[in-house]
Structure formats: C-alpha cells, structure tokens
Amino acid sequence: CHDRANCVIEFIRKGYTTADLILVVCNFQPVVRRNYRVGVPRGGLWQEMFNSDAKEYGGSGNGNAGGVNADPQPTHGRPFSISLTIPPLSVSFFKNVAPPLPATAPVALSAVQTSSPGK
Numbered sequence: 001c002h003d004r005a006n007c008v009i010e011f012i013r014k015g016y017t018t019a020d021l022i023l024v025v026c027n028f029q030p031v032v033r034r035n036y037r038v039g040v041p042r043g044g045l046w047q048e049m050f051n052s053d054a055k056e057y058g059g060s061g062n063g064n065a066g067g068v069n070a071d072p073q074p075t076h077g078r079p080f081s082i083s084l085t086i087p088p089l090s091v092s093f094f095k096n097v098a099p100p101l102p103a104t105a106p107v108a109l110s111a112v113q114t115s116s117p118g119k
Contacts, residue, residue: 006031008086010038010076022049023094025086032062033086039076045069045098046082053087062087067094 002009007028012021023040027033040046047067053059068082075081086092 006033008033008036012041021096023082023096024091025084025094026091027086027088030088032060032088033084036084036086037073037075037081038084039074039078040070040080040082040096041078042096043070043072043080043099044096046094047097048092049095050093051087051090052092053090059087059090062090063092064094067097070096 009026009028010023012023014021021041023038023046025038045067046069048064051059051063053062055061062085064085068084070080070082072079073081082094084092
C-alpha cells in the first residue's frame with residue numbers, strides 16, 4: 001500500500017515460510033503520523049522489531065511501545081488492521097509473533113490432575 005498524500009509506504013515481506021511475516025512502514029515526511037491504520041493479513045500481536053526513530057539511533061523516540069495488536073477491522077483489502085504511530089522520517093519493521101488470544105482459553109485435560117480415593 002502507498003499513501004502518496006502523506007508520503008507513507010507499507011509492504012509485507014515473507015520470511016523463510018509464509019508463517020514469518022514482516023510489515024515494513026516508511027514515512028518520508030518530518031511529521032509524526034498518529035493513529036495511522038494499516039491493513040495486515042492476520043490478527044494477533046505485531047511486535048515492533050526495528051524503529052529507525054528510536055533514541056538509540058539518535059531519533060525522537062516516537063513509536064509503538066514494542067508492538068500493537070491487530071483489530072478485526074478490514075483495511076487495504078486485508079482482513080485485519082493495526083493502528084500505528086509512524087515516526088517522522090523513519091522506517092519501522094513489525095513481525096506477527098502471536099496469534100490472537102481467545103476470549104476464554106480452554107483448560108487442557110492432560111494438565112488436570114485427578115485422583116481417586118483409596119488409590
């Protein structure tokens with residue numbers, strides 16, 4: 001996806017397998033973009049792996065607090081989307097590292113210890 005008006009480009013790269021996805025977001029303006037919605041192909045946590053605007057690299061420190069969770073809100077032809085803070089004059093990499101958590105996680109029967117009286 002590209003946003004010519006705001007000078008933003010996003011694209012997704014696959015790793016060694018289709019399970020490894022990296023979202024790359026580039027901002028070519030000296031303006032912070034807040035609440036910028038980007039479409040992604042799956043839900044769960046998208047961890048911010050690299051941010052060129054981090055203070056460690058001499059940047060302003062704008063970013064996404066380590067990651068964002070995807071919402072089931074279709075955007076850019078993708079079934080999910082994330083709302084990002086895109087730092088000025090930057091490139092950020094996000095990796096989909098965890099599936100979304102279910103509302104209630106079932107308890108595995110193998111993890112439950114049972115005992116009978118007298119045994």
